Amino acid sequence: MHTGHQLSCAMWAMAALSLVLVALRLYTRIRIVNFVGAEDYMYAGTGVFLLLFAVFIQVSVHYGLGQNFWKLSIDDSSDAIFWTYVANSFAITGNAMAKLSMGLFLLRVVQVRWHKIALWVAVIITTATSIALTIMLWNQTTPIKASWDPLRTPGTWNIRIQPMSVGLGVWSSICDFFFAIFPWLFIRTLPMSRREKFMLAGGMSLGVIAGACGITRTVVLSRLDVFNYTLNFVPYFAWAGAEIAVAMICLGIPTLRPLYLKTRGFASAYSNHGQSSHANEIPRFVMYERKASNPAPSAHDSGISYARTDNNIKTPPPTHQTQTSNDSVEDIISGYQDQHVGVIWVKNEVRIQEDVAEWPLRG
Template sequence: MHRGHHLAYAMWGMAVLCISLAALRLYTRIRIVKFVGVEDYMYACTSLFFLLFTIFIQISVYHGLGQSYWTLSVDDTSNSIFWTYVANSFAVSGNAMAKLSMGLFLLRVVQFRWQKIALWTAVAITVGTSIALVVMLWNQTTPVQTSWDPLRTPGKWNLQIQPLTVGLGVWSSICDFFFAMFPWLFIRSLPMSQREKVILAGSMGLGVFAGACGIIRTVVLSKLNVFNFTLDFVPYFAWTGAEIAVAMVCIGIPTLRPLYIKTLGRNTTNACSNHHRTNDASELPQYTTHKRNNLNKCPPVRARDSGYSQASNISRPPIAYTKVRSESVDDVMSDSSKKQAGLIWVDNEVRIQEDVVEWPLQN
């Protein structure tokens, strides 16, 4: 197993992570928050581009990526380099989309004009340089085929793309650090709980790891030997994928907060219900109870319309309110049927809890 296989396995693992995050985010925005913004579509497109990046890396590995250039056939070297060009195009575009998605997300919560200008400037420079890099990647030689098949297609080199790629890598790392630190400038003024603020700023603060991946990728690229492309460029593609994947984690975690709240509330309710069902039959239920007929020295109870008893200790998730309605067994059974049965009926007030999630970022 050579280095190309290791690269392919790592890329597929990151691709599964990105696709899963995108699916969960769309589900949260459509079914729970009931609002889908442009940044959500950009996030989904980023995951799609990352998947295509992974697929084309896999095709390149099949043709020889990860092995020495000089041990492969001419056809294999040509095909391997060509498919890395295709893969790199989607990687550069996906990286720009990730930055754009993060910028659009932050634009929904910033309040001051200078903050919006700073975000738009960072996003515009990233998108512009990424488009320029992709165009230059496919036009660095005349004819174009010379750049991936130099042994069989003589031609002229119009420019050296490696310096521009290094420059874009530096700027990408700067943007990662910028987006990681930027939320701390305005997070205190947002109308949300302290816990929400820490989660939002902390998750986006993970962008420092994306910036670290970008720095490593840039350093690796600056020291690569282009004359052994199929072997030496493997670390570059690995760190490129890592930077995009970490950025998607940073963007995805804050938007999944409503899904977490809803899931936590459902699990808490189910756990409470299971607990009451497993109680001994001789014990009274933990709900509000009262007897219709006072027989055999029964303890005094409150009237039906006197309200509910104190709720059980079910912790409610933050940024959610609880709708409670009650249904009594007494409403189902008629008075005549109870008298005929000759039994003492205990009416159990059943609490049905429904969590309604509110999310401050659903503009």
């Protein structure tokens, strides 16, 4: 098995893993969180682009990618280079889309003005440089065909694409590290427990691995000999695909927390709240004890005692049920109210308050 076949196998494995994460994320957002944002569509698009990258790498391997350029026929060498151009277009765009997905995700969470400005600057520069590099990739020579069919099509080279690709690789790695470190700037302000904050920020910080892949890809690209393109560029395409796949893993894992909670039996609030008016917010529940000002003798000793309710003590509005021993607190109160119409005796009132908080994982 030559290096081309090894490359195609690795790309198919990465694409399969990424598509599984796409499916899990969309299921989580649609069925559990009941909210799908632009970053989710961007994430799904990244998975599709990585799949197309694997498809066209496979086509290029069929024509000779991974073999010595000078041992291939002219037709095969030309076709192999052409299909790597197609694959590389999806790699460049997919890498940018992964960063856009992360940027849009963070823009939904941050509140400080300079945080938003920094994110928008990163998103705009990434988009602009990726579009520019893709255009330059297909316009290196005059005529265009001379860049992938140099042995039969004489032409003039207008652009040195390799230095441009190295520059974009440097910027891409900077963005990966920026998006990995950035969540630690605002994570402390989110309405979550300390453990959840560290889990969320830690998951996003896995982006440093994608940054490391980007650095490796850039170093490999800067040292490649273009005169044996079909053989020497295999490591570059391997690291390009790895950078996108790792970025998708880092983006996908933090957003799957609601799915994890549902499998553990803790996510009933997600599905219930999805039918309320706040379709893109997740509730959190706070239980507290409130003592009556004039307690009366207990009515019975069943584990819950009752005192007369004054006018200033109101029955809490209906909300999501929280299980006590067998019945919810609200069911016990309402059942007792049926037996004593107009009078409720309460000694210790336990209220369930729905405090709607912005859930940072909703994207």
